[in-house]
Amino acid sequence: MKKYLLILLFFSCSEGFSQNSATFKDNRDGKVYKTVTIGTQTWMAENLAYRIDSGCWAYDDNPANIAKYGYLYSLETAKAICPKGWHLPSDDEWDKLRTYLGGEIVAGGTMKSTKGYKNNGNGTNSSGFAGLPGGYRDKNGTYLNNGICGIWWNATAAGASSLNWSIVLNNKCSVANDYDIDKKSGLSVRCIKDN
Numbered sequence: 731m732k733k734y735l736l737i738l739l740f741f742s743c744s745e746g747f748s749q750n751s752a753t754f755k756d757n758r759d760g761k762v763y764k765t766v767t768i769g770t771q772t773w774m775a776e777n778l779a780y781r782i783d784s785g786c787w788a789y790d791d792n793p794a795n796i797a798k799y800g801y802l803y804s805l806e807t808a809k810a811i812c813p814k815g816w817h818l819p820s821d822d823e824w825d826k827l828r829t830y831l832g833g834e835i836v837a838g839g840t841m842k843s844t845k846g847y848k849n850n851g852n853g854t855n856s857s858g859f860a861g862l863p864g865g866y867r868d869k870n871g872t873y874l875n876n877g878i879c880g881i882w883w884n885a886t887a888a889g890a891s892s893l894n895w896s897i898v899l900n901n902k903c904s905v906a907n908d909y910d911i912d913k914k915s916g917l918s919v920r921c922i923k924d925n
Contacts, residue, residue, distance in 0.1 A: 749858045756780060756813045765923075766858035769830040771823065772923035775860045776800065777882075780811060787916050789865055790873045799864030799876075802916030805894050808883040816921035821886035821908070823922055824897050828906050831857050839904030848877040851901025859920075861899045867916030877901070881909065883917045 750767040754774070764775040777800030785807030789795040803811055808818055819827075831837035841861045842853025853861070865876035875881075884895035888910035896917055898909045911917070 751775065751858060754813075754816075758813060764860070766860075768827060768857050768859065771827060771830075773819075773827070773859060774816070774921045775858055777862070777864060778803070778811060778919040778921060780813070782807065782811070785916075786811075787867055789867070789876055795864075795876075799862055800918055802864070802867045803883065803919050804916060805883060805913040808917070808919050809885060811919060812921035815924050817924060818883060818885040818919065819922040821884050821895055824884055824908075827859075831906075834906055836904050838899045838906035841906055842880075842899050842904075846877065847901040849901055851903075853899070853904065863899070863901065864918050866911075866918075869912040869914035881911070881917050882920050884908070 752765050752767075753762050754765045755762050759780060761779060766773055766775040779796055779800040781801065785804035787802045789799055789802060812818055828834050828837040831840045839853045840855070840857040841859040842855065843860050843862050844852050844855050846852065847863050861880045863875070863877050863880045865874055865879065866881045867873050879898055879900040881896050881898045884897055886895050887893070888895050890910070892912055893910040894913050896909050896911050898907055
């Protein structure tokens with residue numbers, strides 16, 4: 731009996747998400763972003779694509795990648811780049827999202843896009859988060875893992891002074907895990923709406 735109850739609870743948590751889709755216009759450049767409310771949080775359902783002069787890169791320095799993946803930002807830029815009324819999510823806010831989506835072990839599958847991940851490592855996107863595998867720029871300026879993983883800044887510092895937390899979705903599993911990465915790296919940004 732307990733086993734069946736556990737399966738039922740898992741199914742209801744991982745498949746019956748409450749979400750509402752909408753749009754948001756960034757008044758700085760007029761770009762319209764898809765948004766999604768997952769549980770009690772409202773997230774951009776696309777990576778930020780606001781251009782500034784420093785700490786901002788298109789993957790492979792190819793402007794054609796911006797429309798699909800947005801820009802990659804340094805941590806310093808990421809902390810200040812979200813439009814008014816939005817902010818870079820903290821570790822607690824990422825954790826709240828993952829918990830709502832069934833926990834770290836399965837949340838990634840619900841957050842990943844249904845296409846774009848190599849080796850058919852796509853997700854269901856049942857959360858509406860629509861996470862694409864935009865790769866990242868390492869601290870030396872090398873672009874890596876497009877099609878393999880999506881990696882987003884977290885506003886929370888990791889233990890070492892040179893590191894910061896990020897959230898990774900990859901093509902090998904359904905995990906949405908934390909990863910400590912050098913602050914000089916370039917990662918994607920998903921903004922969350924202020925409460």
